[in-house]
Amino acid sequence: xxxxxxxxxxxxxxxxxxxxxxxxxxxxxxxxxxxxxxxxxxxxxxxxxxxxxxxxxxxxxxxxxxxxxxxxxxxxxxxxxxxxxxxxxxxxxxxxxxxxxxxxxxxxxxxxxxxxxxxxxxxxxxxxxxxxxxxxxxxxxxxxxxxxxxxxxxxxxxxxxxxxxxxxxxxxxxxxxxxxxxxxxxxxxxxxxxxxxxxxxxxxxxxxxxxxxxxxxxxxxxxxxxxxxxxxxxxxxxxxxxxxxxxxxxxxxxxxxxxxxxxxxxxxxxxxxxxxxxxxxxxxxxxxxxxxxxxxxxxxxxxxxxxxxxxxxxxxxxxxxxxxxxxxxxxxxxxxxxxxxxxxxxxxxxxxxxxxxxxxxxxxxxxxxxxxxxxxxxxxxxxxxxxxxxxxxxxxxxxxxxxxxxxxxxxxxxxxxxxxxxxxxxxxxxxxxxxxxxxxxxxxxxxxxxxxxxxxxxxxxxxxxxxxxxxxxxxxxxxxxxxxxxxxxxxxxxxxxxxxxxxxxxxxxxxxxxxxxxxxxxxxxxxxxxxxxxxxxxxxxxx
Amino acid sequence: xxxxxxxxxxxxxxxxxxxxxxxxxxxxxxxxxxxxxxxxxxxxxxxxxxxxxxxxxxxxxxxxxxxxxxxxxxxxxxxxxxxxxxxxxxxxxxxxxxxxxxxxxxxxxxxxxxxxxxxxxxxxxxxxxxxxxxxxxxxxxxxxxxxxxxxxxxxxxxxxxxxxxxxxxxxxxxxxxxxxxxxxxxxxxxxxxxxxxxxxxxxxxxxxxxxxxxxxxxxxxxxxxxxxxxxxxxxxxxxxxxxxxxxxxxxxxxxxxxxxxxxxxxxxxxxxxxxxxxxxxxxxxxxxxxxxxxxxxxxxxxxxxxxxxxxxxxxxxxxxxxxxxxxxxxxxxxxxxxxxxxxx
Numbered sequence: 076x077x078x079x080x081x082x083x084x085x086x087x088x089x090x091x092x093x094x095x096x097x098x099x100x101x102x103x104x105x106x107x108x109x110x111x112x113x114x115x116x117x118x119x120x121x122x123x124x125x126x127x128x129x130x131x132x133x134x135x136x137x138x139x140x141x142x143x144x145x146x147x148x149x150x151x152x153x154x155x156x157x158x159x160x161x162x163x164x165x166x167x168x169x170x171x172x173x174x175x176x177x178x179x180x181x182x183x184x185x186x187x188x189x190x191x192x193x194x195x196x197x198x199x200x201x202x203x204x205x206x207x208x209x210x211x212x213x214x215x216x217x218x219x220x221x222x223x224x225x226x227x228x229x230x231x232x233x234x235x236x237x238x239x240x241x242x243x244x245x246x247x248x249x250x251x252x253x254x255x256x257x258x259x260x261x262x263x264x265x266x267x268x269x270x271x272x273x274x275x276x277x278x279x280x281x282x283x284x285x286x287x288x289x290x291x292x293x294x295x296x297x298x299x300x301x302x303x304x305x306x307x308x309x310x311x312x313x314x315x316x317x318x319x320x321x322x323x324x325x326x327x328x329x330x331x332x333x334x335x336x337x338x339x340x341x342x343x344x345x346x347x348x349x350x351x352x353x354x355x356x357x358x359x360x361x362x363x364x365x366x367x368x369x370x371x372x373x374x375x376x377x378x379x380x381x382x383x384x385x386x387x388x389x390x391x392x393x394x395x396x397x398x399x400x401x402x403x404x405x406x407x408x409x410x411x412x413x414x415x416x417x418x419x420x421x422x423x424x425x426x427x428x429x430x431x432x433x434x435x436x437x438x439x440x441x442x443x444x445x446x447x448x449x450x451x452x453x454x455x456x457x458x459x460x461x462x463x464x465x466x467x468x469x470x471x472x473x474x475x476x477x478x479x480x481x482x483x484x485x486x487x488x489x490x491x492x493x494x495x496x497x498x499x500x501x502x503x504x505x506x507x508x509x510x511x512x513x514x515x516x517x518x519x520x521x522x523x524x525x526x527x528x529x530x531x532x533x534x535x536x537x538x539x540x541x542x543x544x545x546x547x548x549x550x551x552x553x554x555x556x557x558x559x560x561x562x563x564x565x566x567x568x569x570x571x572x573x574x575x576x577x578x579x580x581x582x583x584x585x586x587x588x589x590x591x592x593x594x595x596x597x598x599x600x601x602x603x604x605x606x607x608x609x610x611x612x613x614x615x616x617x618x
Numbered sequence: 619x620x621x622x623x624x625x626x627x628x629x630x631x632x633x634x635x636x637x638x639x640x641x642x643x644x645x646x647x648x649x650x651x652x653x654x655x656x657x658x659x660x661x662x663x664x665x666x667x668x669x670x671x672x673x674x675x676x677x678x679x680x681x682x683x684x685x686x687x688x689x690x691x692x693x694x695x696x697x698x699x700x701x702x703x704x705x706x707x708x709x710x711x712x713x714x715x716x717x718x719x720x721x722x723x724x725x726x727x728x729x730x731x732x733x734x735x736x737x738x739x740x741x742x743x744x745x746x747x748x749x750x751x752x753x754x755x756x757x758x759x760x761x762x763x764x765x766x767x768x769x770x771x772x773x774x775x776x777x778x779x780x781x782x783x784x785x786x787x788x789x790x791x792x793x794x795x796x797x798x799x800x801x802x803x804x805x806x807x808x809x810x811x812x813x814x815x816x817x818x819x820x821x822x823x824x825x826x827x828x829x830x831x832x833x834x835x836x837x838x839x840x841x842x843x844x845x846x847x848x849x850x851x852x853x854x855x856x857x858x859x860x861x862x863x864x865x866x867x868x869x870x871x872x873x874x875x876x877x878x879x880x881x882x883x884x885x886x887x888x889x890x891x892x893x894x895x896x897x898x899x900x901x902x903x904x905x906x907x908x909x910x911x912x913x914x915x916x917x918x919x920x921x922x923x924x925x926x927x928x929x930x931x932x933x934x935x936x937x938x939x940x941x942x943x944x945x946x947x948x949x950x951x952x953x954x955x956x957x958x959x960x961x962x
Binding site for chain 2: 076077078079433517519520522523524525526527528529530538541542
């Protein structure tokens, strides 16, 4: 705490936070504006279906992810079988796989013209679709399966950690009191892991709500696609804002649930953890089942789609290895680098003020700035468009007032809007990682350097910055990757003619030609693997 | 003029009063211990002196310069105080040399080097300048933090429970060593601790805290032998409290018989109960005597002495005695030698 910290730091913090929260506020204001009956038309016709689809999809994906993740987490945390050490981190790989790519690959395999149905028809000499029943891949259920396949690692990761952190002595106590391992699981391990599972479920639900590409590709209309269509189809910002507000209600309900679950989490987590020797060593058929379960899961969720992607890439290498591929990669690269740098700089300032300020009000800006992460890309894009459109018009009006020719749409027509939206959405990551690093720095270091006559800026440069470098790097890396992958916001905000890897890949997906964009898709997947390696290393260090 | 002067200082945080109207004065070269249980406000006062804690009223000045009060607030970075922390607060990304010279300013390269050498010699860490804090033992880290806070020659040194992380085997030695360094340089220091033993070893004067105020301030002996109230008496050592009646100008009556005072008693209430007399366990003597006034009911051997619990009438008193051969059940005569009497 620096008692002499001047108020200009506070002011700066509030200004930055206000800018970052602007899209959310603009959205709420815009939602109250008239919209030429677009919204009431939607409300009378399709909106109930959209809401129903969104909620059912979230429910199905959460249940599906839980069913997939809990056995995997339990096997890895509590049992020992060949390959356990590798599956431990291999099962995280699906996180790097965008759901719409998995969806594309499986549609290619399982739809009417796909290899599976073709083979079946050949084997049983069926003539046409009337002769047999095959479930439709491009459906709500199909979307739920695709999303579960790539989102289950969130729950797996949290559940695994929870199971590992449960102390051995509790299990011993339960066993001594006559509970076998099956009963111990139901009565002890699972209830104790409940807070962690709840947090995982909340994450999965948020990702599902934010998903645009998979449901759009499967033609399952949800709130997210509705926001997109209302803006691009009807051109009604007000109606899109109204839909976005409904979406935000859902999101904030999930966030509230997650916060509630997290509060309880502390009660259950003790640092003792399970001993290596307390893992069940699986033999014979049990071992086979365990290994098979993990292998099949990994195969379906990552290996198979990835191999097929590679196959596409090889087959269509000549067409994909083009100047455009490099242009789009470069676009992705520089947008992501710019966003990372901005996020790090802003977060560092906000978190520093929060750390050293003696005023309680200074905790607010970093909190406010973090809310962006909960907002789905589609919704955020609408939120960014509202104020920037007004600003653009304002700028041109000023030029017109002085009889000058206006500069055109400097904000909404350039990458400004895109960069701004990405910063709002991802700054929570850098704020979080820098805050975490700060926790490792004893407050007495601050006091020591102030009493040794250092100014606040000196404290930041000489003491904090060198000690925060790991947190800064990790945060910047994550923001970089998220910016590479983020699709819906990029689709809505990119300037005309601008493409990056994500929009490029999505273009091919919706044109049923992913083969041509496979190279870009592989880059996205590979870049997505980097944080997983990082995450796994930090987890291993913890163990 | 005192080096540090604290007048009527109060501090509140979130509506809770932490310090109430404190007064304290410290002379050049003195070491004062702020002593008290946790949560009594001693660390708050230390931070207030450093400018790290807001003060709601009162004045703090060092060497006559007003730092707090009358609308003045001098920020920490302009106060010229040195501070030593419980966790030493060494900068982990800097070497010993960089740490020690962190606060040193305005010296030439040569002067900085000689200051570093001087400081490392002082704390007996010659040759460790290039090490990083994590390569040092706890005691060495402690000494680096001392060197660092003396290197820029602050007006006053503030120590926040600096010995609580040191092994009890080496703590005493360490304290004496550092005390010697401070005395050698005539450094004025304020030292926070919750341990009376540390305070006795390290400090010249004690300020005993009680719920945000100073219960008593003075030399260690004064506080031990002339505690102002029961809280002070109890904090600094065990004691028995025996109800006494004044017999005459120099004598009181009690369950232990007549007890004499060398100085005349002040209350002058002959024949009346005047209060409870404080008897430290070592102020009582035991003599084996069949018709003695007490019976031994408990005995604990503590090395150089024995701790006995003796029943006298309806009361139990604690006695610390060099006589190791007395046993439970034996009758003893207890006599008290107290001078002067402390009666509450």
